[in-house]
Amino acid sequence: MTEEKAAPASGSILVVGGGISGLTTALEAAEVGYEVFIVEKNPYLGGRVAQLNQYFPKLCPPSCGLEINFRRIKDNPRIKVFTLAEVEKVDGTAGSYNVSIKLNPRFVNENCVACDDCVEVCPVDRNNEFNFNMDKTKAIYRPNEMSFPMRYVIDSSVCKGEECGKCIEACKYSAIDLNMAAKTINLTVGAIVWATGWVPYDATKIDNLGFGKYDNIVTNMMMERLAAPNGPTKGKILRPSDNKEPESIAFVQCAGSRDENHLPYCSYICCMASLKQATYVRERFADAKIYIFYIDIRTPGQRYEKFYKKIKEDENIFLIKGKVAEVSEDPGSKNITVVAENAVTGEKIKQEVDMVVLATGMQPATADTKLPTEDLQYSEDGFIVNDFDKGGMFAAGCANKPADVVTSNQNATGMALKAIQTMVKR
């Protein structure tokens, strides 16, 4: 590509969602010369990937990939990031959209150096959603260890405000402003890429699997946080009821997935996620026994299949064909017994384990609340259906379908190109 052809940019692109898909779309478009706005509702970028301990199948930490992307964003003057921001309204047509964006107050300005002095004096606790409420932060907090932007934020729903003001006194950099207010800005963009991502399916809806009822049943995303070095247990996998190191763990596949009563589709990632999490347990506890109950193990592609084969060789990992449909808790030991029929032997199995991980699936963020535009089509399950003939707006990554990080990135790159094509009218 020559210099002359490099930047025929006219018009800018709005990327909604700063997870791995949104970051990729934004970077791909910006690095060929387009102006890009990233709108992220959380106070940090990185989305679900930021919550992971390791990627499959390479088992490397996601901090690595995210850091590179954050670096690229920092270095690229064409990218403007809005965190704590939400799209409120979209008007116009492909090539010229007028978007109003609500910027929620962070109460902490760019003077913040993340010194933690404010946290030490803050008297109020809040549930840490980033860790699925398994621990607490103060009302003023750093969203996570590698937050980008590296700035603290105040949760206004719990902060006592001016009457307390201890953090203001403690801050040596005048970084805290409790009077910050929400404001709305308007942007004119040529194309919009919705990378609104996914939420873990609400496991409390799966009545027969006991989540929320028994302490030692967690979800796969909670397991990621338990295994992550920056998680609530600093990477030690401990079961919630008594912080004991689990000697046995059962993974319940298709917890609410491929199920008409919950999510009718396959979420694509949960089999690989559980196989990956089995390695988390195995590397920490040499004798731990792992039971994976499945309908089918779905590890698409040669690399994932290879990963599965390797896991199968492990003598401490037992793969059982049969979905868990009943769980119970021993009130004394707080151990969980899972019940399934082994469809290969035709025997009912009642396996007692220290801890259970529900491999819950992905629900699109747009499943319940639709986006503020009439121009998008949704599937029955709430995923955005791309209409390439119409153009202008596109869904990338898990807003469009359940996908792993690799697929999301491929898809996101494609959507960057689609957005560019909208503007050059091709």
Add this chain to the structure above:
Amino acid sequence: MADKYLVEPDVNFVKEIVRLGGGDVKKCFQCATCSVVCPISPDNKPFPRKEMIAAQWGLKDKLVSNLDIWLCHQCGDCSTQCPRGANPGDVLGAIRSYAISEYAVPKWLAKAVNDPEKLPVLMLIPVVIFLVLGFITGLMNFSPGGEEIVHSNFFSSWLVDLIFVPLTVWVIAIFAMGLNRFIKDMHESAVREGKTNKSRVELAGFFQAFVRILPVILKHSKFTECSENKDRATAHLMVFYSFIGLFIVTNIFFVVLYVFQIHGPYSQLNPVKWLANISGIALVIGSALMIKNRMAKTTQSTSYKDWYLLGLVLGLGLTGMFTEMTRLAGAANLSYFMYFIHLVFVFNLFAYLPFSKLAHIVYRTVAMAYAEYANR
């Protein structure tokens, strides 16, 4: 499953299962949720997951002789929790219906009972038999007259028994032949699939097992273990006990008539009459409830076999009660007509018993007794 097994799919069997109410059988993807959520499925070779795949594959021989299909009481817990909407409960119901036809002879009659187009013929058969025999023997009098309405003046008790006593023999004979094959097949399949530790069926032990499961049947305790369709148990119990009540009443009056030579109609103050009346009312209410439940329940499939039986039972109850009410009201002609229709219903229910869904009384009881005997 480890054993070698030559799969011989019977496509027509699959089609029949679909027709008999198991229309969602092919949606099953073998997750085995059903086997776990079933409150009455055993731990060793639980049902109905394995029945679902056998039905999908058309493995008729594996299914008709399978005792597990009879241990299922169609609670519906499996169907509710099935992630695919494959409705295992309905599929097992369809397999049972098929198995009944399979063990009943003559085959053509079994076919006719399950065919809505043959219904008028089936209803007409008793009409013709009644009229022809009535005419030949002269035991039917179309102008009975008299002060009091006495049904036997119109349709002689002799005629009733001339028809129904041989019919009883025929029903017992058909069941005997069916059960002979059924028990043998069921035992062989149980041995093959490792569901029993008994090598042969001993009559004494089997009978003892039968006695042991009687309270289970009388209390419907298996039925009430279900959670989803618990409401169905009440209606079923009502119909069940009204049949028992009416059976007792019929036998007592049979003895009263032939031994003590006392002709009906009997006094309303007679305790046996009370039992008859209570049973009749329970039969009407119970079967009407069952029909209402079925109509309200969209999750459970209801096919012809179900409506046929429910229609017969309700018809039986209603015509019986009407016959009595019109008699007490003094509407002679109407009452005699009702009595005739009532007998047509009795004939239908009774003569076609080994072929209709009602045959589950026999097959389920035997299968439950066998399961008890075989330590299933």
